[in-house]
Amino acid sequence: MTRRRKADEADAGRYAYEGLDRVLHEKARLGIMTSLVTRPEGAVFTELKRLCLLTDGNLSRHLDVLQEAGLVDAWRGSEGGRPQTLYRLTADGRARFTAYLEELEHVVRDALPKASRRPERSPDVPPGWQPA
Amino acid sequence: MTRRRKADEADAGRYAYEGLDRVLHEKARLGIMTSLVTRPEGAVFTELKRLCLLTDGNLSRHLDVLQEAGLVDAWRGSEGGRPQTLYRLTADGRARFTAYLEELEHVVRDALPKASRRPERSPDVPPGWQPA
DNA sequence: CGGCGGTTCTTTACACGGCAAAGTATAGAC
DNA sequence: GTCTATACTTTGCCGTGTAAAGAACCGCCG
Numbered sequence: 068m069t070r071r072r073k074a075d076e077a078d079a080g081r082y083a084y085e086g087l088d089r090v091l092h093e094k095a096r097l098g099i100m101t102s103l104v105t106r107p108e109g110a111v112f113t114e115l116k117r118l119c120l121l122t123d124g125n126l127s128r129h130l131d132v133l134q135e136a137g138l139v140d141a142w143r144g145s146e147g148g149r150p151q152t153l154y155r156l157t158a159d160g161r162a163r164f165t166a167y168l169e170e171l172e173h174v175v176r177d178a179l180p181k182a183s184r185r186p187e188r189s190p191d192v193p194p195g196w197q198p199a
Numbered sequence: 200m201t202r203r204r205k206a207d208e209a210d211a212g213r214y215a216y217e218g219l220d221r222v223l224h225e226k227a228r229l230g231i232m233t234s235l236v237t238r239p240e241g242a243v244f245t246e247l248k249r250l251c252l253l254t255d256g257n258l259s260r261h262l263d264v265l266q267e268a269g270l271v272d273a274w275r276g277s278e279g280g281r282p283q284t285l286y287r288l289t290a291d292g293r294a295r296f297t298a299y300l301e302e303l304e305h306v307v308r309d310a311l312p313k314a315s316r317r318p319e320r321s322p323d324v325p326p327g328w329q330p331a
Numbered sequence: 332c333g334g335c336g337g338t339t340c341t342t343t344a345c346a347c348g349g350c351a352a353a354g355t356a357t358a359g360a361c
Numbered sequence: 362g363t364c365t366a367t368a369c370t371t372t373g374c375c376g377t378g379t380a381a382a383g384a385a386c387c388g389c390c391g
Contacts, residue, residue: 082230083252094224095378098214101310108322112340120215125379127341132377144328148387149338153328158318165314172307175300178233182297186290190240196276196285227349244368257350259370264348280358281367 082177086170088163090136095121095129100156100164103139109155111146130154138163214309218302220295222268227253227261232288232296235271241287243278262286270295 091100098119102110110118116126133139138160142153156164223232230251234242242250248258265271270292274285288296 079249080252082234082250084226084230085252087226087229089226092224092226093378094216094219094221097219097306098216101214101306104310104313107319109324113338117211118214120212120217122380123340124342124381127339128378131341140330142324142328142330144325145387150340150386152340153324155321155324161314161318164310168307168311168314171303172311174229174233175304175307178236178296179300179304181236182293182300186293187239189287192241192274192285192287193276196274198272198274225349254351255369256352256371259368260349263370277358282357282369284369 084170084174086166086173088167090132090138091164091167093129095119095125096133099126099129099133099154100138100160103154103156104161104164107155109142109153111151111153113151115154133160216302216306218298218305220299222264222270223296223299225261227251227257228265231258231261231265232270232292235286235288236293236296239287241274241285243283243285245283247286265292 091097098121099115102115102118112126112130115121115130116123119126121129130139130141134141137157139154140157142155143150144153145151223229230253231247234247234250244258244262247253247262248255251258253261262271262273266273269289271286272289274287275282276285277283
């Protein structure tokens, strides 16, 4: 018996995941941040584009967002005669990304054990209830 | 020496994370799915609202999306004289959510070890490069 | 030295989607 | 019958992801 009547529920917000910062919780930016966290020396535009499979405009826009949020900074220079921009995590960026990842880990720990268990036959819906 | 010249890079798309299904990679729906995966018997609207701290309209909309994607199904009935709708994961929903979570786990494993290591002094930017 | 072409980003425009406020429906209380 | 409460739905706005077009910079060939 799953003692789940209705008044004993102190678990409001149990799955609200407020630590999932919207700036970071976005597929493309997640890839950019992961790329950068593995490269303390930074990465240039073209490399990020290749690693994350993003279009130019797309990558540019996401890098703007990350810079405005103070998570990433940029350095202009040139290599092989071509202008290049080197992007690196800020200290704050690293810290906030770590916090985000720890919340993600929470999600996985909340859900994956239940989800990957062999799909037990779902309990029946109470009699008299109609689909859709 | 980080043998990272320019031609040996077979890691295109290394951080593209294409397995992060957009329907699932959304804070609110992630919470809903996690709520449901821990409740094989399903959950009613009000319970989901409380668990995920969502407004009525917001929750309704996200549940629509999840149903249209075939991840969740709904059963109408009544309890205590009030109409209620019970939401449950479909088998497909459970499977796709598991796949999504495994990709998330990848992200965490890619990034968290690097991110949480004590912020080593970042290597200097090459001479001649300018901020911003 | 003057276009031509190739990089390296930026800007613009659109369309999708999250969100909350207002609306609908059903049921019990009085 | 009307009022209040619950349980969702619908509507509309606005923020944002995305790609197509644009700008800046450089090397090269004639």
